Each structure stands twice: as structure tokens, then as C-alpha cells.
Amino acid sequence: MSVSLLMLAARIALAACLYAFLALVLVTLWRDVRAAAAMRPAGATLFSLRRLREDGTPERDYALQKDSCFIGRSPSIEVSLADETVSVVHARLWKENGRWWLEDLDSRNGTLLNQIPVSKKTVLCAGDRIRAGRILLEFRLEDSSQPPIKEIPPETDAPA
């Protein structure tokens, strides 16, 4: 009888371990779902392009507010980059089927995505690095906790 009760205790402990394990797993799953939901901004997901300096430090953010934006030297377009290695209208970014795409518009110096030349339209992921001419841009998810970098730092180059 005593052996049987010991056995019963072991079996209950065994079941408890199994289900505690499962409970902890499910708690983890739940937290991951919650965390993913929290990271997703309310409403539409906003992306921005961050211009980076050669050393990788951020220089300026361009919010992608329209569903189609152009990158180029032209001052009248959304992502206007004053640099002679950038063509006037260099590349296009647009949203289609919930994804952002990138396309090179026959620019003179070409567009690189993560150091690979962009020859046809390509899906962008958060964290992708786009190089237009010699300007480096990072495609990133807009972080609501940090204000976008707005001001243009003092430029030494005289405007043309």
C-alpha cells in the first residue's frame, strides 16, 4: 500500500511536471504574441528612410507617408538627396499588397540593396540598407518612442 501511494505521488508529480512545462510554454507563446502586437504600431505600419553617414550614425529621417515615393536629387520629391552621385530621379519606393518595393529608375550610378545591385523590383524588409550613388539609406520601421531626426545638420557644401 505504501509503495502504491509513493507510486501515485510520483505519477502525480510526473503529470504536474508535464503540465507545468506546457503551461510555461504557453505563457511564453502568449507573451511573444503580446510583444509582437505591442511592437506593431496602431493603424497602418509606418516606415521611414534614414540617411546614414559613412560611419553609420543617423543623419536624417524621411517618413514614407505616401504609398509611392521617389528618391533623387530633385528638391521636389519625397526623398530629396542633394548629392551629385544621385540621379535627379534615382529610384522609386512603393507599397503594394502590404509590402514595400524598391526599383531602380535607370540611375547613372545605380542602386544597391544590401550591397547587391537592384536590377528588378525587390521587396524591402526592415533593416535593409539602400545605397543610392554614395548616399546610404536604411529602410526602417518608424519607432514611435523616438522622435524622427528632423533638422539638417550644417552643410559645408554651398548650394548650387
Added chain:
Amino acid sequence: MTSPSRREAALLGLALLFQIFGAAALLLSPSVQAGAWTVNPPYWSALFAMGVWGLVAWILHRTLDRILPNRDPLLLPAALFLCGWGLQILVRLSPETALRQTLWLFLVGGLLMVFLRLPHDLEWLRKYRYLWLGAALAAVAATLFFGVGAGEDSPRLWLGLDGIYFQPSEFLRWIFPVFAAFTLAPRRNTGNGPEPKDAFPVLLFGAAGVLLHILQQDLGAAMLLIAASVLALYLAYRKTGILLFGAAAALAILGGGYALSATIRDRIATWWNPWLDPSNTSYQVVQSLISVAAGGLIGRGPGLGAPGLVPVAYSDFIFSALSEEYGVLGAVGCLTVMAVLVLRGMRIAIRSTDPAARLIAACLSALLGCQSILIIGGGLRLLPLTGVTLPWMSYGGSSLLGSMIMLGFLLILSNRAPAAAADVRPDRPVRVLSVIFLLAFAAAGVSAGWWGIYRAPVLRVRTDNYRRVLHDRRARRGDLFDRNGLPLAVTAGVAGAYTREYPGPASAPVVGFTTAFYGQGGMEAALDPWLRGEAGRNSFDLWWSETVLGIPLEGKDAWLTIDRSLQERGSAGMGDLAGAVVVLRAGSGEILALISQPTFDPATLQTDYELLSRNPAAPLLNRATQGLYGPGRMLYPFFAAEAKNWNLPDSGSDLCAVPYTEWILENPEFAQQVLAQFRFDQDPAMDLPTANVAALVFPADETSILREWDGQGRVLVSPIQLALAFASIAAGGMAPAPRLIYRLEAETGWTTPATASHPVAMVTAVTAARLREILGGGGDTAEWTGCGGNGASAGGISWYAGFETAGDDPIVVVVALEGSPSDAAGIGRMILAFAAAMDK
């Protein structure tokens, strides 16, 4: 939020506790079965397995902390949980196998560490993918020439090297999907998906692999490879049609296999209806289902079931073994762990930015899911049986290595997935697959519940459930004694090796038999719940001790009303003659003897059964209760007794001089009324099976009536019916309810159960007294003899009926001897005198 590393450590801690308690339960189990402290030395290997498991878990956790800090914290604990559980079950099924698997775990743990230290960009795999795939295919092909199999006719799937065997198909299992992923995924995410031409190498090498597996007769591996090709193409091209096409192709291949291969035909036929051939082709499936049913909701407990009865339980049917010992609750828990692993793999795919990573993660986790569902579903009759291993749990070194490498891929890729990048890209194929696998695992859980709970009562009592035999060897069955306490059937031996002995073979027609494969008969069958110790206990008590604590029930003894010496004396008196004797007490209905010849020896029934059941003399038939004979003249006293009620002339004291035939011709209902009055038209309900009395119609024409008096007519009665009718005369008009159970052992002393029927008033006390007078001439004993027939068949019957009213409770004897002329009266008188002498 808890850091992933600490979450992983907590989960591994719980898994270790599960290992510890599992090993403890396993070590306790022999003591529970024996009821005293005993040790089964091979079970000590559970501790070794637990130690190695703990070491591997600890080292892997520490290594992962260093090299993959951002990994998914659920993957390693879930896989190791399954692995440890598998080891526990292996220790229980075959300690030697478990020992080898433990060593494999140690080795595989080391190989996984090596794998995890290879460059995480997986370039070494991508660049040389044709080389890797070619090597794996070549190794599989090599088994066709140099392979060794488990047996003479079994598929030769292993390559042997100095005693170490490995199964190349287990490498192809993960190399092929990785190859397909790298081939189908563009190096950079162009968003366009792969070109149609990219599918060509996948289809080509996939087909080559499938062909090799078919040549090897490895149906399971072929199915998995087909699944891998279809899954990779579906995930890469994102076209639902591919999945549907794959399902259709799988069905077509099954159909083709059904037409061409006997093995596949058997597998499908046994899946569709396993009950047709449960001892041959569907033996495995039926035994597996019985095993699940034996477990029930909470299981028998580790070490307390009999999962070894299922063939290859350590590999194909390890899930049935798990269900038997850990119950449906354990099975559902196990399925949940597997589902979590698959879904977490899918999550890695969704979060991947690299198309190749996405393909590898989704494809490998889907394949692990496929493999689990295939083999679990096969054992639960959800799917036809395919011989694949259950990932992490089944025995097999190469299988464990393959599963662990797949885990390694998932770990590396989960580490790579950028934690901050919330998924924004809808990935329909991965979501569709996640839902499919969730549903499949849920279906497996429901199926386990179906067989383990809902259908369990039917499956458990099947005669091919050999657990009953094992149970009877462990649980002491109660003894049967005669009314004086002389043993009739006793359990001998020690716990674990109990046998049944029958010291009084002359009592076999009453005592019956209990056998492993031919069921039970006689009082052994009627009193089974008592002898097993189940009756007389409340159901909670039963559930608690049998199901929860796993203590074999202590059987309870029973005393029968028969007298062993009277049985022996009567049987000896009959010599070699066939026939039946009933001796009963007219007042209480207690049956003192019930002899039927020829009979059987219950001790050797297990070996003789086939012969006995084919014997034309029907030794297994109890002639006293089931034998039907033409009564002939034996009915005269009853017709005479009833005459008065029909205003028929009193014919005096010579029963033979009565014009019965005229009476019946004049009053057609008279005979029918008499038969009903003395209950010759009913089965006497008692604890032994009685003859099924067909509609009894006494004829109304003269020729037929005359035939009836010769005993050659249509009316047939059993000796027990005649004995009860004569008892009514001896006991003043009341026929007793026949009683065979003298007393039963109960929780609170002894009890006497109610009889199956009630006493019946057959004639008035005055009529009974008059008849007794006529039959006995005024003395203490009375008798009536006659000749009857054996129905329409040849050979007559010699009848004797007599009673003795000197004691408190009159004794009635009825003898029916087949093959007249024989001296029924002599034997009857001898038995009556012997029985009456015992009263004094």
C-alpha cells in the same frame, strides 16, 4: 520580461524534474506489482539515461547561451523533453535498447554542438548543396547493394560499419529540404519568388530519392520525401494549387501502391477495417489500439502497463506505449509539445527576412510535423501505417541525429531572425501549414481520446488483449469450494506466476473453467466478478486501487452448494455411461450435485480445447442443464396430478393405467396446460447456462401422442427441469429456485446472493401429498422411472426420478442415461441413498 536564456533554463529544469519523477516511478513499479519492495535491476538504467540526458541538456543550454543568444527558448526544451520521455519508455520496454539510445543521445549531443559551431550563414551548405545531396543519395543507393536489414525479409535500410549501423535515409530526410530551400530561394529577396526553372532540380532529385526509397521498400521515407518536395515548392511558389496537387499525387501513389504492392494493400486494408484480420495483417494496429485502450485517461503508470505486447513498440508504436502508461492525458501533453515545436518553427519562417531561411525553417518544421502525424496517426488508425520513426522519441541513432540536426537549423535560424522587426509581410503558405498541423495534432489528440476512453471498454475485453492473462498471473483469483469447504478450483503459485488448479475434476460441469484464450465457462464464468474481487466493492474503490494505485485486486472465495464427494460418487456410479444427474434439495433449491458425462478436465482444457469442442459426444455441454431429452413416461405423474382440475375421472393409484391419450384427445389444451403448469415450457433461470427451450407444443393426434409416451416425440425437457418439477411434489407443491452458490466472501463476512429466479407454486399441497403417496407408497422415499428418447435421434434415454423426504429438506434425484437399456434406477437409488445418508 524573462530573458530567453532563463526561460529556457526554467523549462529544462521542469523537463529534468519530469525525468526524475519518471525514473522514480519506473523504479517503484516492480514493488507496486509485487506488493512488496522489489527491484528490477535493468530499470536502474533509467538513472543512467536521466544522468546523460541532464548532462546533454546542461551542455547544450550553456553552449547555446554563448553562440546563439537570441535563439527561440522553447525549441531546445521541447525537443529534449520528447527525447527524455522517449528514453523513459525505452527503458521500460527494453533496457538494453535504452542503454544504446542513451549512448546515441550523448554522441548526437556532441555532433549537434559541432553543427552549431559551423558558420551560421549556412554558406557551406548552400555552396556545396549538390555535393551534400549527391552524397546522401549515394549513401541511400549504397544500401541497395551493401545494406543490412533487421531480419531476413525486412527492408535493408542500414549501412553497417564495424557494428555501428546508420540509416542513410535519415540524412536525406533533412539534406533534401535544405537543398530544395537553397535551390528555390533567390540569393536576394527580389520579391518575385523563384523562377519556374528552379523547380527542376528539386523535382529531379526528389524523384530520384523517392525512387530509391521505393526500391528499398521504405514506404515511410518515400512519403516523407514526397512531402518535402511538395512543401518546399508550395512554400517557395506560394501557390495553393501545389499543395492540392501534392495531396492528389500522394493519393494517386497510394492508389498505385494498392494495385501493385501487397504490403501497401495490407496497410490500407488494415487501416480501413482492422477488425477483419486482427490476428494476422492488422495484428499491429489492433494491438496498438488495445494498448491505448488499456491506458485509459490516466494511464497504467510507468512500468505498470504491458506496452511490450505491441510489436516494435520501441520504434513504430512508441506513442501507443506512451498512451498505455501515461494515459490520454500524457498523450495529449506529448502532442502539445510536438505541436508547439512545429508552430515555433513556422514562426521562425514568418520572422525570417532571408528567403532561404524562411524556406528551411518552414520546410523542416513541417516535415517534423508530417513525420510525427504519420506515425502517431498510423498507430491510432487515423492514417494507414507507414514505418517512420517518431522524431526524438523512437529508438534509432540516425533518426535521433536527423531530428537533432533539424533542431539545430531551427535554433540557428531563430537566432538570426531580427527580434525588433515585427512581421509585416503576410506569409499565407506558412500560416496555412500552421493551421493544417494544428488541426492534425488536434485530430490525433481526439483520436487518442476516442480509443483510450470512448472505445476502451470494448477493446479491453477483447480476447486478443493478453493483458488479461498477465493480470491473472499477478492477481490472485478467488478459490471455489464445495459446501463442505473442499476445494474445487484454487489459485496456486506465487504472485506473478499464479496458476489455476482443479482438485475435483468430477465437478467440472459445475465449476467450469477459466482460460486465457478460450474464455470461461461454468461457475468460473458466473462468479467471475467475485473471484476477481470486483463485485461487492464500490466503483470508486475499484478505480482507486486498480487504476490509480495499480494494485492487483485480491480475489474473493466462493462456496458452491454442490458436494464434491457426491459428485465423485455419482460420477463413479455412472461409469462410462453418458448422461446427467441432478441432485437438489426440494425446499431450498440447493443443488447438491450436477453430473454430466462425458465431461472435460478443466486443468488441461487450455491444450485440449480444440479437440473437445470438435468431439461429437459434446463433453463441453452440461447435459444436466443444457441437455434436452424426450421425457416419455416421466410426464405421467404430472398429468395425473392435474386430472382433477379438469374434472377427469380419478384413475386410482396405478399411474400407468390412466387413459392419458384419450384425455388429451378429448381436451386438446390439457397437455399444454400441464406442461406450462410444471414450467417445462420455460428455461429454469439459474447461474449456469440452461437449454433454450423452443416453443413446446404437445401433439393432439393419437399417433403423435403415442410417440410422445415412448419419448420419441417433439417434447423435450432437461434433467434440471424434471428435477424441479419432482421437487414440487416432494416439497408440498412449491418448486424451489435452483441455487448453486452457497456463500460468497464479502467485505463484511459472508453473503448469500439472491437466486436468479423465484420459487414457483406448481400444484396444491393436497395434490402434491396425494402424488407423493402414489409414487412412494407411504414411505420416506418415492420414485418413478421411465424410458425416453433422445429426440428424433437414435438411442433411447433411461430416466429415474426419486426423492427422499425423511430429512428437514427433501432430496430429489433425477438421472438421465443415454443409450437405453441402462440401469438409471440403480444409479439413482444409490445416489439418493448416499445423499440421504450425508444428511444424518
